[in-house]
Amino acid sequence: MKKFMDKDFLLQTETARVLYHEHAAPMPIYDYHCHINPREIAENREFRNIAQAWLGSDTYKWRLLRSNAVSEGCVTGSEVSSREKFQYFAESLSRAIGSPLYHWTHLELQRYFDCDLILNGENAEKIWDICNARLQAADMRAQGIIERSNVQVICTTDDPASDLKWHTKIKEDGKCPAEVLPTFRADNILNIEEDGWDAYMRYELGEAANMDDISTMADIREAIVKRLDYFAEKGCQIADHALPYMVFAPAKEYELDDVVGKVINGKGAPSKLAMEQYKTAVLLFLGEEYARRGWTMQIHYSALRDVNSLQYSILGNDSGFDAVDTHNCAPALAKFLDALNKDGHLPKTIISSLNPADNIVIAALLPAFSGTEALGKIQQGAAWWFNNNKEGIEAQLRILASISVLGNTIGTPTDSRSLLSYSRHEYYRRILCNFIGNLVENGEYPADMKTLGKLVEDISYNNACRYFAF
Structure with a gap:
């Protein structure tokens, strides 16, 4: 019987043990997606x-x-x-x-x-x-934990209207051992069907963009560009989008103006089609802007959020009352990527679905939209949220290796609000090394430790550095 969580935890073979201890464990962390509050870092929270x-x-x-x-x-x-x-x-x-x-x-x-x-x-x-x-x-304390964890880059999650004052303070203080960068999280712009969207657009986004009026699609695009410029000044290089499901419903400009004008003037919620048309237009515009700036676009979907309406009314969102949704997003996702690609506007993109049944759908799309800008220009996101467990990580690695290129993946983010969650990178790296080790010891890949060691180091850290050009 193996001892519980000894130094070789989850490492079943000698190859896995060498790969983890000599190659994965020493690598720094590039946390390209997390929900840590930058204020905690700026104030060095105790x-x-x-x-x-x-x-x-x-x-x-x-x-x-x-x-x-x-x-x-x-x-x-x-x-x-x-x-x-x-x-x-x-x-x-x-x-x-x-x-x-x-x-x-x-x-x-x-x-x-x-x-x-x-x-x-x-x-x-x-x-x-x-x-x-x-x-x-x-x-x-916060910055000490970051240093102990060997974290080099932290990308937080930030609303487009944010003044990013805590990022400014972190930069000015110059004491944090990691580079802390904002991420442009466009959900509040996209979610036209949500209560309060009109107020957000008029007052929060409008004020942040120094615009007196937002009432047309042209106004929204102008506000977006102004906020993207501001985020770029603060070092942003990644954008993030949480969608219930992938949309692709192109529309004419006058149709978009009609739906924006109706909702922003309080004349009712949009129809399902109108909502999808608006989101498609915004996402396509954002994709073009990201490509122009060299940013990376993250898209994640199929989260069924706030299923307990009673607790939502008391605690609000992000309180742990979410589940996995099911949608056939493949056609819309492929059309969206194709629309950007054919016009030369497809940015580096990371795609994640909370539904593990979509692993093969996403992995199959990756080579179809590859490019010379980066190894693995279109990435499948690491096993996420309810899939962030041993079986979920192994399943994602297995499918990615089977029909795409595992050696090009940028590994895992923390995707957490807790500074102590950096041990999840160790968890992922142990499972990764065990997966590769089993392939080698089963005779499915040569026991070339130089090549294998480089693969593990790349997946753990180097690929992310190259991908995000840090």
Whole structure:
């Protein structure tokens, strides 16, 4: 029987062990997509206790607690103390056999708190004390965690109307060990069907773009360009778009003006077709602008968000009440990429679906739109959210290797709000090395350790540096 989470955790072969320890583990981290608040980095946040660091914004942990019948007041509320919340989590974690959360938690305990104990209800008090004592050290403040994690680049997620003041402060201070760059997250511009879209466009985006009126598609394009210019000044090189499903419904300019004018003047919500036409027009325009600037476009879809309407009304979005959706996005995605490509406006693009059934759909599209701008110009995003587990990562790697080129992938982002989540890169790299190691030891690839080592180093870090031209 193997020891739980020893130095060779998840590494089943000698090839895997050499690849991980000698090649993957030493590589820095390029975190090209995360939800860390740049204010935490700018202010070099100090955590009062481990519950604040772990349970303050981690929806994975919230979902675990709810699944174990812990009341919401003890999850996100203030019914109990931080120590009691931690106790609930420790007791719940013991039941999460096979969950990546179980692995992530213990990786964090080992890497950041020098603690090899197994967290459960019985020793929660002891681990609470160990972690809280460790959190007092300077290297466990926000920037210290980043340095300990060997993070070189962090790309946050930022609204187009943001003044990016925290990025400015980070840059001016010059103390953060990583380059912290904004990401242009265009959701609030795209979501014309959402309540409050008109107010956002008029007041938040309009004010940020220094425009008195936004009432036509031409106005929206002008505002977008102004904000893209501003983000570019702050070092932005990546844009991000979360869609329920991929759209492609071209429309005439007058049709777009009609729907924009109707919604922005409070005359009702758009029809499904009108919504898709508007989103298509904005996405095509954004794609052209990204290509012109040399930026990368990220598109992710098939998340079924906020399925619990009662809890949404109380807690709002990003509270852990999401699920996986199913859509046939292949035709629209192919037409969208083709429309940009035929006019020479297709930027480097990363495509992710939350539905694992789409892995082969996306992987098959990649070579169809390859280009000379980068190895793997069109990328399949790493196993994401509900797929970010051992089986999900292996499945994505297997399909990508089978019908595209695994050696060109840019690896995984953190996609987390927690600074302690950088151990997820270790988790991914261990699974990657084990996957490659099994191919080698099964005689499916030569045991050329020089070539294999370079492949692992590239996937872990170097490919991302080249892809984003850092």
